[in-house]
Amino acid sequence: MSNPSLLILPGDGIGPEVMAEVRKVIDWYGAKRDLAFDVSEDLVGGAAYDAHGTPLADETMAKAQEVDAVLLGAVGGPKYDVLDFSVKPERGLLRLRKEMDLYANLRPAQCFDALADFSSLKTDVVAGLDIMIVRELTSGIYFGEPRGIIEEGNERVGINTQRYTESEIDRVARSAFELAMRRDKKLCSMEKANVMESGVLWREVVTEVAKDYPEVELSHMYADAGAMQLTRWPKQFDVIVTDNLFGDLLSDLAAMLTGSLGMLPSASLGAPMSNGRPKALYEPVHGSAPDIAGQGKANPIACILSFAMALRYSFDQGDEATRLEQAVEKVLADGLRTADLLGEEGKAPVSTSEMGDAIVAAL
Amino acid sequence: MSNPSLLILPGDGIGPEVMAEVRKVIDWYGAKRDLAFDVSEDLVGGAAYDAHGTPLADETMAKAQEVDAVLLGAVGGPKYDVLDFSVKPERGLLRLRKEMDLYANLRPAQCFDALADFSSLKTDVVAGLDIMIVRELTSGIYFGEPRGIIEEGNERVGINTQRYTESEIDRVARSAFELAMRRDKKLCSMEKANVMESGVLWREVVTEVAKDYPEVELSHMYADAGAMQLTRWPKQFDVIVTDNLFGDLLSDLAAMLTGSLGMLPSASLGAPMSNGRPKALYEPVHGSAPDIAGQGKANPIACILSFAMALRYSFDQGDEATRLEQAVEKVLADGLRTADLLGEEGKAPVSTSEMGDAIVAAL
Ligand SMILES: CC(C)[C@H](C(=O)O)[C@@H](O)C(=O)O
Ligand SMILES: CC(C)[C@H](C(=O)O)[C@@H](O)C(=O)O
Numbered sequence A, B: 001m002s003n004p005s006l007l008i009l010p011g012d013g014i015g016p017e018v019m020a021e022v023r024k025v026i027d028w029y030g031a032k033r034d035l036a037f038d039v040s041e042d043l044v045g046g047a048a049y050d051a052h053g054t055p056l057a058d059e060t061m062a063k064a065q066e067v068d069a070v071l072l073g074a075v076g077g078p079k080y081d082v083l084d085f086s087v088k089p090e091r092g093l094l095r096l097r098k099e100m101d102l103y104a105n106l107r108p109a110q111c112f113d114a115l116a117d118f119s120s121l122k123t124d125v126v127a128g129l130d131i132m133i134v135r136e137l138t139s140g141i142y143f144g145e146p147r148g149i150i151e152e153g154n155e156r157v158g159i160n161t162q163r164y165t166e167s168e169i170d171r172v173a174r175s176a177f178e179l180a181m182r183r184d185k186k187l188c189s190m191e192k193a194n195v196m197e198s199g200v201l202w203r204e205v206v207t208e209v210a211k212d213y214p215e216v217e218l219s220h221m222y223a224d225a226g227a228m229q230l231t232r233w234p235k236q237f238d239v240i241v242t243d244n245l246f247g248d249l250l251s252d253l254a255a256m257l258t259g260s261l262g263m264l265p266s267a268s269l270g271a272p273m274s275n276g277r278p279k280a281l282y283e284p285v286h287g288s289a290p291d292i293a294g295q296g297k298a299n300p301i302a303c304i305l306s307f308a309m310a311l312r313y314s315f316d317q318g319d320e321a322t323r324l325e326q327a328v329e330k331v332l333a334d335g336l337r338t339a340d341l342l343g344e345e346g347k348a349p350v351s352t353s354e355m356g357d358a359i360v361a362a363l
Helices: A015-032 A046-052 A058-066 A089-099 A113-118 A166-182 A197-212 A223-232 A244-257 A301-313 A318-333 A352-362 B015-032 B046-052 B058-066 B089-099 B113-118 B166-182 B197-212 B223-232 B244-257 B301-313 B318-333 B352-362
Strands: A005-011 A038-041 A069-074 A104-110 A130-136 A144-152 A155-165 A186-191 A217-222 A239-242 A265-272 A278-284 B005-011 B038-041 B069-074 B104-110 B130-136 B144-152 B155-165 B186-191 B217-222 B239-242 B265-272 B278-284
Touching (some): A005 A015, A005 A046, A005 A058, A058 A089, A069 A089, A104 A244, A113 A318, A155 A197, A166 A197, A166 A239, A186 A223, A186 A244, A197 A217, A197 B144, A217 A223, A223 A244, A244 B223, A244 B244, A265 A301, A278 A301, A301 A318, B005 B015, B005 B046, B015 B069, B015 B301, B046 B089, B058 B089, B069 B089, B104 B244, B113 B318, B130 B244, B155 B197, B186 B244, B217 B223, B223 B239, B223 B244, B265 B301, B278 B301, B301 B352, B318 B352
Parallel strands (some): A005 A069, A069 A278, A130 A239, A186 A239, B005 B069, B130 B239, B186 B217, B186 B239
Antiparallel strands (some): A144 A155, A265 A278, B104 B265, B144 B155, B265 B278
């Protein structure tokens, strides 16, 4: 049997340097755990634009459709701000999500014990926090038509459309209920059903799907109240399911609560392929951080933990995923910190590659 | 000359009881500061639905158009969850905003010294916080057409439309720049220009308006990064301007940061009327809190401070507004707390009306 295949898209900014550390981890699994991957690498985002004039070449898109999983670093940077909307680095990422139909974006917001003090929130509010946000990723206002900037009368009008079909809501709700079943069996769905009809439909469909998961305790919250409650007492939540745009804000907010932003991975999953594995893309929650790119300061942990999610969700290697997560925790408990994890105390940070090496050693 | 006119719409839940305390304050200004108002009162939200089958009767709408300012309590409650979308309590509030054309929603997020400990954020992160969020309030996805739930193929589709014209963005941006001029001269505009064309137009127009305010330092941030930065270090901001939907989430998030949710007022302002005063509606940021309604537990301060905003923005009585704000601070410094402001310490809370009386006494 051939090895499972991985497509690596380092992207822009700190993407390449954090991805280099992931490769060390991948190599370790091949050498020590008999878990070898066929790894290929390609361009996305600004890097692809620089090479091909498009943030995602068709050949790269085709490769992404064929592999067992895609690992992405980060896209974007000020250099590309002047580009037309249609070729901005983000469009490469959005094309991957849309064409691979990766409808369920899993964003764990977990507070690492060793880092609880690092949060802007009080320690007791975030210590031990472990919630999972499931964000719809292929529809809603990100992709709805009509869209664009049109002329009307003697002025311009900017238009975007939020559109959700019942089946789009149904499938992401099922992903969220499935996750809730494997966790604390609590699901909170967030929308603005008091203001938006798409939110009314969202609430109806989620309520309908709940009938197939009688063990899961379902609640509904308006997204603005959700933002508040996440800030006030995030531990009240287990799994949260929400749409693409609300999910963008709320999952970033939840990530920031933990104080562990450079630590948080994500998985974007679609329907099962013929081999039973879901279409999948894994990426850190953090951005491309152009201000520190190329300086060996970036924290590779989020990207390494994204590979752990790949082990769990694509390759059915939950135990190996846990091994990797524990290696990360051990290194943190030992006091290793990249620059982003240091307060004012003046401790010396380790570099990106020192952090990667330490994690491999801890494996 | 006749007295300035105020229309009071207590609404649902705790609305009536907090508004009763505001009336004590209004009466005090009439008796002691020679600032008498012609006050009338009417129904909005669920209360209006119960009486008239609509969350805002046409006569009430007409009155709101005539008075110098509207003071609103809160709308909504679980009793009305079953109502059709078109007659939900919220529609009454949205109709007021839309027909009065109240395009600039001013939401101060201020941390009261006496309450800094009450925030879920670390004290140094929020102590002294004083930011102003300007939310566009009459357009965007709240009001854009087409909207609704339609049949397509054999399923339903929920649709909402985000629409912003250049002039809509221009006018709210000007309100924000004007406020920034009277504060620390820093404005941050938030959208998702990396994903939404309406955000691209938003950024362009705000950048254009900035030319008329060369003293104001303008920055742009994606709304998801904005949610993060508000959580991480809110004091980096002075004034924030954003659209209706992002403003809904971000202003609630900012309010929750302060730990002073029951304390925060808001003003919604439109164009000047023939008497030079802007169309205006003032309301607390908190909701109708049906769980504690009618028990004398509600905190009337947000509603009282909304009246202070009315003094400042509608009646050119900045000094009297400051007097009222200082009375509130004094009462808090004296240790008076309604139930929402007490932690676990087991101190005895004061009632809604005791809080109102204390503030009048401090005036
Ligand atoms: C880069 C950007 C297009 C993207 C988004 O808005 O979805 C990012 O913020 C994210 O959350 O993955
Ligand atoms: C009550 C509701 C319609 C309203 C909104 O979404 O605008 C509220 O959340 C607010 O922020 O004033």
